[in-house]
Amino acid sequence: MNICRTESSNCETLKRKEEVKKFKKKIEIETRRGPWTVEEDMKLISYISLHGEGKWNFLSHSAGLNRTGKSCRLRWLNYLRPDIRRGDISVQEQFIILELHSRWGNRWSKIAQHLPGRTDNEIKNYWRTRVQKHAKLLKCDVNSKQFKDIIKHYWMPRLLERIASTQNVESVPNQYSSATTAATSYTSSSSESVRSSFYGGDQMEYGTKLDSNGGDWFNDGDALETLWSFDELNNWLLE
């Protein structure tokens, strides 16, 4: 008897959930989707500058935007926020992404927290378009041990060398200068010790080092494609 009652109650709940889902879908269909217009952007920016972020569904309605709260949040966080950094992912940023990804995997938002001005979406896109492309060219799985070894023992040292060679040490903020030292000795030392000297130890928060005052230091373009030739890398793999 009780079981019957419970079953029918569960059934009711499921039905209701389905109805709510359908209703939400209907609302979402009625709201605008696709690329944002300048007008919508302006509405969102001016509303947030007056009232702040959060309560996205309410915000969307109050700002007169016919969008889901979700869509507003995404647009703001990934595109309109004033502290967003634009342009290529720098060598330094590439290094950090590779390093942090090796630790945490696809925890994009966590990785993004250590790259000020970069969004999780941007980092995710970088990984999918650049890093996975390289894995594909090398005919190995991006999650395979082989590819992880390539990153750790080949790619990252190259990035550090690159950092050192393109760096005018005088122009580097003090807190970063250890990267240059690290780079010169990376190939002959363990990756762990290099990591320590680059970051100042495991406990160091990357964000504290990579503040927006880095200036041009970040903007030396996408060096990834020029780091190695695939013949070279294949030889290394065969060794």
Place this chain on the structure above:
DNA sequence: AACAGTCCCAACCGCGAATGA
């Protein structure tokens, strides 16, 4: 110039977690 293929990124989707009533 025209077309096809590829790259890249903004935006969407589904799901689980967090929060509030």
Place this chain on the structure above:
DNA sequence: CTCATTCGCGGTTGGGACTGT
């Protein structure tokens, strides 16, 4: 404790930009 709502995350996709033929 339960349920509804909102938020945030990671995965995926559509389509414009770019490149090669």
